[in-house]
Amino acid sequence: MPDRLVRKLEILGRLTPADCAALAQAPGPARDFPRDADMVSEGDRPSVCILLLQGLACRYRSLSDGRRQILAFQFPGDIVDLQGFVLRRMDHSVMTLTRCRAAPIGHDVLRRLVSEHPPVGLALWRDTLVDAAMLREWVVGLGQRPAYERMAHLFCEVAYRVAALGGAPAASFDFPVTQVELGDALGLSVVHVNRVMQRLRAEGLLSHRGGTVTIHDWGGLRLAGDFDPGYLHPEPTELAERAFGIATDH
Amino acid sequence: MPDRLVRKLEILGRLTPADCAALAQAPGPARDFPRDADMVSEGDRPSVCILLLQGLACRYRSLSDGRRQILAFQFPGDIVDLQGFVLRRMDHSVMTLTRCRAAPIGHDVLRRLVSEHPPVGLALWRDTLVDAAMLREWVVGLGQRPAYERMAHLFCEVAYRVAALGGAPAASFDFPVTQVELGDALGLSVVHVNRVMQRLRAEGLLSHRGGTVTIHDWGGLRLAGDFDPGYLHPEPTELAERAFGIATDH
DNA sequence: CGAAGGCTTGATAGACCTCAAACACAGTGG
DNA sequence: CCACTGTGTTTGAGGTCTATCAAGCCTTCG
Numbered sequence: 001m002p003d004r005l006v007r008k009l010e011i012l013g014r015l016t017p018a019d020c021a022a023l024a025q026a027p028g029p030a031r032d033f034p035r036d037a038d039m040v041s042e043g044d045r046p047s048v049c050i051l052l053l054q055g056l057a058c059r060y061r062s063l064s065d066g067r068r069q070i071l072a073f074q075f076p077g078d079i080v081d082l083q084g085f086v087l088r089r090m091d092h093s094v095m096t097l098t099r100c101r102a103a104p105i106g107h108d109v110l111r112r113l114v115s116e117h118p119p120v121g122l123a124l125w126r127d128t129l130v131d132a133a134m135l136r137e138w139v140v141g142l143g144q145r146p147a148y149e150r151m152a153h154l155f156c157e158v159a160y161r162v163a164a165l166g167g168a169p170a171a172s173f174d175f176p177v178t179q180v181e182l183g184d185a186l187g188l189s190v191v192h193v194n195r196v197m198q199r200l201r202a203e204g205l206l207s208h209r210g211g212t213v214t215i216h217d218w219g220g221l222r223l224a225g226d227f228d229p230g231y232l233h234p235e236p237t238e239l240a241e242r243a244f245g246i247a248t249d250h
Numbered sequence: 251m252p253d254r255l256v257r258k259l260e261i262l263g264r265l266t267p268a269d270c271a272a273l274a275q276a277p278g279p280a281r282d283f284p285r286d287a288d289m290v291s292e293g294d295r296p297s298v299c300i301l302l303l304q305g306l307a308c309r310y311r312s313l314s315d316g317r318r319q320i321l322a323f324q325f326p327g328d329i330v331d332l333q334g335f336v337l338r339r340m341d342h343s344v345m346t347l348t349r350c351r352a353a354p355i356g357h358d359v360l361r362r363l364v365s366e367h368p369p370v371g372l373a374l375w376r377d378t379l380v381d382a383a384m385l386r387e388w389v390v391g392l393g394q395r396p397a398y399e400r401m402a403h404l405f406c407e408v409a410y411r412v413a414a415l416g417g418a419p420a421a422s423f424d425f426p427v428t429q430v431e432l433g434d435a436l437g438l439s440v441v442h443v444n445r446v447m448q449r450l451r452a453e454g455l456l457s458h459r460g461g462t463v464t465i466h467d468w469g470g471l472r473l474a475g476d477f478d479p480g481y482l483h484p485e486p487t488e489l490a491e492r493a494f495g496i497a498t499d500h
Numbered sequence: 501c502g503a504a505g506g507c508t509t510g511a512t513a514g515a516c517c518t519c520a521a522a523c524a525c526a527g528t529g530g
Numbered sequence: 531c532c533a534c535t536g537t538g539t540t541t542g543a544g545g546t547c548t549a550t551c552a553a554g555c556c557t558t559c560g
Contacts, residue, residue: 061390064476069390086372087379091481092386122336125375129337132378135385136342140311140319142392143437147516178538187393189517194540226314231341397548428506439549444508 004077005051007165012130013123022117026110027051027103033096039080040094046084048104052076055100056176060184061092070185072134073097073177075162082128085110098176126233133231142187145226147196150186152225155206159215160229171218176211200224254327255301262380263373272367276360277301277353283346289330290344296334298354302326305350306426310434311342320435322384323347323427325412332378335360348426376483383481392437395476397446400436402475405456409465410479421468426461450474 006020015023030053033039039050039057057074071092074080080094085107114121134157141150159169177185183193201207205221207214215221256270265273280303283289289300289307307324321342324330330344335357364371384407391400409419427435433443451457455471457464465471 061386063390063394067394069393071386071389083379083382086375087383087483089480089483091383091483121371125336125378128375128379128382129333132333132382132385133337133341135382135389136311136321139321139385139388139392140313142389143319144313144317180538184393190539191518191541192516195516198540230339233337233339233341430506440506441508441550442548445548448508 004165005079008077009120009123009127011165012126013119015117015119015123019117019119022113023120026105026113028106028109030101030103033100033102035096035099038093038095039100039102040084040090042090042093044084044090045088046081046090046107048106049082049085049110050080050094051103051105052078052080053101053103055102056097056174057094057100058097058181058185059092059094068184069187070181071138072131073158073161073185077165079105079124079127082124086128097181130233133233137231147186147188147192148199149225150188151182151193151196152200152205152221153227154182154186154225155200155213155215156222156225156227156229157232159213160232169215169218171216172212172214174211175208175213255329258327259370259373259377262376263369265367265369265373269367269369272363273370276355276363278356278359280351280353283350283352285346285349288343288345289350289352290334290340292340292343294334294340295338296331296340296357298356299332299335299360300330300344301353301355302328302330303351303353305352306347306424307344307350308347308431308435309342309344318434319437320431321388322381323408323411323435329355329374329377332374336378347431380483383483387481397436397438397442398449399475400438401432401443401446402450402455402471403477404432404436404475405450405463405465406472406475406477406479407482409463410482419465419468421466422462422464424461425458425463 003024006015006023009015009023010020013019028048033055040046042061052074053076055076057080059071059074059080060068061071062068074094080102081090084090114124137153137157141153145153156169158175159173162173162175163169179193179197180190182188182197183190186193188196197208200221203217203220203224205215205217205224207216221227253274256265256273259265259273260270263269278298283305290296292311302324303326305326307328307330309321309324309330310318311321312318324344330352331340334340364374387403387407391403395403406419408425409423412423412425413419429443429447430440432438432447433440436443438446447458450471453467453470453474455465455467455474457466471477
């Protein structure tokens with residue numbers, strides 16, 4: 001069910017039914033990946049993009065000495081290596097964090113889709129830019145926020161992203177990551193992640209057990225994380241759409 | 251002289267002479283900005299993009315309590331708020347670090363340019379993705395690298411970027427930033443920036459006086475910064491270009 | 501010459517890391 | 531049914547990197 005992708009791009013790009021239909025037909029047969037498996041590796045020059053259908057994955061880069069930095073979490077509906085379509089060479093890897101189901105979209109298919117349906121091309125461009133906005137927010141967090149705030153902020157972001165697209169974040173949702181993985185995402189050691197998590201729990205903000213996050217105090221969490229969802233660009237955008245042949249009713 | 255922009259996009263996108271000509275005509279009359287002036291502010295919904303012609307600028311985000319994180323340095327030839335064209339609302343600000351000269355490119359002009367010259371659109375998309383690649387590298391640095399390595403890495407990146415586009419980095423180049431600004435970019439205090447700079451100097455790697463960086467030991471600096479320029483995607487890319495009507499001679 | 505901004509230095513403090521080990525829990529096999 | 535193993539979480543005790551505070555110094559510029 002690539003519906004999540006369609007819905008996401010619909011929000012980003014104001015697609016016509018024809019665009020949506022073409023988009024929905026793009027993915028090939030789904031395939032399963034085991035846990036902890038690389039879907040794409042740094043240095044690859046893929047000829048297909050991978051659309052995540054089920055499960056949780058992450059983009060990451062590992063350094064020469066074994067350190068690893070997680071760059072983004074990927075949820076169902078995300079194209080995990082759209083970059084590879086536009087830039088050819090992957091400068092980072094993508095791996096599964098749980099068992100995953102994913103469908104390939106051939107670059108040739110995507111190419112035809114984009115040239116025959118310009119609004120889809122624009123929506124994809126926007127998608128990569130929202131991605132970049134999240135990266136900026138991570139830079140801000142890693143550079144300026146102390147661990148506690150950084151962590152609260154991350155959970156806010158994730159809550160927003162797993163929420164029904166465009167909807168309000170749920171009080172409880174799946175987020176099956178280990179504390180090691182949280183550490184690699186936040187630039188913290190496991191030990192410290194653990195202590196910060198305990199504090200978040202003690203303050204009554206959230207708990208994380210068995211891969212499920214439960215937010216007990218959304219307002220408090222937002223405050224603790226100094227979270228402002230503006231950078232996620234939730235509002236449908238109606239921009240320079242005419243360049244891509246879209247009527248702007250504005 | 252918007253030539254730097256043309257050259258950059260030429261590398262990114264394999265433009266025809268007609269594309270280049272159209273691109274070169276896009277910018278409006280240049281304008282000067284004083285030092286420390288905002289060119290675009292968070293929350294703006296600009297109707298033009300700003301092409302930097304001379305001087306040094308940076309993108310940044312400031313937090314509620316006054317902390318500030320610099321997200322990227324912008325050099326001549328960069329469109330500092332291309333994001334605003336595609337995503338409408340700016341989620342960060344851009345300010346000058348020196349006196350600057352810049353030319354506006356109206357969104358309407360850009361829109362026509364992109365629709366009449368699809369290769370330019372693709373090149374711009376690529377440009378935003380290279381930007382994102384640099385952000386990822388900053389995330390890795392802030393999350394995983396200690397101050398010394400992080401700083402060495404930054405100077406490597408800047409050396410590459412100010413180099414004649416596509417060429418080898420020069421031994422000496424202008425980079426007029428204060429140590430406060432370096433701190434805001436690297437997530438370090440001024441005091442620590444100062445001490446790390448002294449160490450880089452003491453180790454004979456580089457010096458930074460009067461706004462000019464001189465690299466004394468390029469190999470050593472690269473090593474100290476664990477620097478691999480792959481993420482800058484220097485190689486011309488010849489990808490799904492046919493989607494944008496570009497003949498691939500490959 | 502005085503003021504302002506930037507650089508440099510020293511001393512102290514705190515956030516976070518590393519090392520090391522114990523604990524909990526699920527899956528496996530005898 | 532009970533070890534047994536493995537992965538993930540939790541705790542404790544140092545140790546380090548980097549921040550903060552507080553001056554002093556240098557250069558530039560009006």
